[in-house]
Amino acid sequence: MAVVLGKNNYGKSRVRLMKVSRDGAKQTVTELSVDIALEGDFEAIHLRGDNANCLPTDTMKNTVYALGKSHPLDTIEGFALHLAHHFVEKTAPVTAARVRIAQVPWERVSVEGKAHPHTFSKGSEERQTCEIRVNKSGETSVVGGLRSLILLKSTDSAFSGYMKDPFTTLPETRDRIFATSVTAEWTYGSGKAEFGGARRVIREALVSTFAGHKSESVQQTLYAMAEAALAKCGAIGKIRLSLPNIHCLLVNLKPFGMENANEIFVPTDEPHGLIEATISRP
Numbered sequence: 001m002a003v004v005l006g007k008n009n010y011g012k013s014r015v016r017l018m019k020v021s022r023d024g025a026k027q028t029v030t031e032l033s034v035d036i037a038l039e040g041d042f043e044a045i046h047l048r049g050d051n052a053n054c055l056p057t058d059t060m061k062n063t064v065y066a067l068g069k070s071h072p073l074d075t076i077e078g079f080a081l082h083l084a085h086h087f088v089e090k091t092a093p094v095t096a097a098r099v100r101i102a103q104v105p106w107e108r109v110s111v112e113g114k115a116h117p118h119t120f121s122k123g124s125e126e127r128q129t130c131e132i133r134v135n136k137s138g139e140t141s142v143v144g145g146l147r148s149l150i151l152l153k154s155t156d157s158a159f160s161g162y163m164k165d166p167f168t169t170l171p172e173t174r175d176r177i178f179a180t181s182v183t184a185e186w187t188y189g190s191g192k193a194e195f196g197g198a199r200r201v202i203r204e205a206l207v208s209t210f211a212g213h214k215s216e217s218v219q220q221t222l223y224a225m226a227e228a229a230l231a232k233c234g235a236i237g238k239i240r241l242s243l244p245n246i247h248c249l250l251v252n253l254k255p256f257g258m259e260n261a262n263e264i265f266v267p268t269d270e271p272h273g274l275i276e277a278t279i280s281r282p
Contacts, residue, residue: 005046009098011037012057015064019073027118030073031104034080036060038087040094053093063087076101077130077142077195084134096135102147103128124150128199129185144199144236145185151207152179152246157215175262177248178215182206186229186239193235202239205232218245218275226279238280245273 015034020027038060044050067086071079080099087097105123109116129145157178159170186202188195209228215221226239248265 005043007039008042008046009037009039010042010057011035011098012060012064015061017064017068019068021073025117029106029120031106032068032073032076032079033102033104034064034083035100036064036083036087037098038091038094039096039098040091042093055087055091055094060087075195075199076103076128077132077144080130080132081134081140081142084132084140088134088136094136096133098131098133100131101129124148126150130195131185142188142193142195143185144188144195144202145183146199146203147181147183149182149184149203149206150179151182151210152177153211156213157221159217177265178218178221179246179248179267180218180243181246182210183242184229184239186233186236188235189237191235198233198235201233202229202236205229206241218243218273219277222275222277223279226277230279230281238278240276240278242274242276244269245275247272 013035015036017030017032017034019030019032021030038055041053044052045054063086064083067082068079071082073079080101084097084099087094105126105128106120107123109119109121111119125148127147129147131143131145133141154177155175157176158174159176160172160174162170162172184202184206188198205228206225209225210221213221213224222241222243226241229239230236246267246269248267250260250262251264251266253260253264
C-alpha cells in the first residue's frame with residue numbers, strides 16, 4: 001500500500017526549569033515549563049529508521065537548561081525566541097522551531113512588613129504563556145498569553161431575553177454571579193515589542209474591563225475585554241479569549257422556610273458554558 005508522510009514534527013515537552021538569580025542578598029526565583037517542537041528534513045527517520053538527522057529530545061532538554069543559565073529570563077517571549085533561534089540556526093536539518101513556555105508565579109514573602117530576600121510563596125494557578133515559531137528564512141511569529149486567570153464578580157451580570165424552546169428550563173435573571181477562568185492569546189505585530197510591558201497592560205485591561213462592565217452576557221463582556229486590550233496595547237494585532245462560564249447555582253432554601261435573596265450558591269464547574277472569540281483590528 002502506497003502511503004505518504006505528511007507534515008510532522010517532534011520535540012520535548014514539559015521541560016521544567018527553576019532558576020535562582022542572585023543580586024547580593026536579594027534573590028529571585030523563576031520557574032518555567034517549556035515545550036519544544038522541531039520541523040525539518042526528518043523523512044529518513046520515519047521511512048528508513050536513519051537517525052542521522054535526529055537531534056535527541058534529551059539534547060533539547062539539556063539545551064533549555066544550558067541556555068537558561070545565560071539568559072536573564074526577564075520575559076518568557078524573549079527566552080522562547082532565544083531557544084527557537086538556537087535550534088533553527090545550530091541544527092542543519094531543522095527548518096522551523098516552535099517553543100511554548102508557561103511560567104509559574106512565585107511571590108516574595110513579606111516578614112514583619114518587609115519583603116524577604118530569599119523566601120517565596122507559590123501564587124495562583126494563573127500562568128503566563130507564549131508560543132514562538134521561527135523558520136530558516138527568519139520569519140517569526142510571537143503569541144503571548146495567559147491561562148487560568150480566575151475572575152468572579154458577585155453582581156453587574158445578567159442573562160435574559162434569550163431564545164427558548166421546549167427544553168429550556170433556565171430562568172432569566174438580572175443579577176447573577178459571573179465567574180470564569182480566562183484563557184487569552186494575543187498576536188504581536190511585526191514591530192519590536194516590549195513583551196513585559198505589553199503583557200502588564202493587556203492583563204490590566206482584561207481585569208479592569210471584566211470588573212467594570214455591566215454584563216448582559218458572557219459574549220458581550222468577552223468582546224468588551226478584547227476591545228479594551230487592543231485599545232490599550234498597540235503592539236498586538238488580535239486577541240483570542242476563552243471564557244468558560246463557571247456556574248454558581250442558587251440554592252433552594254424554601255424547604256427550610258427560608259428565602260434566598262441571591263446569597264447562598266453552590267459553585268459547580270461541570271458542565272459549564274464555553275464562550276470563545278477572536279477579536280482583531282480592522
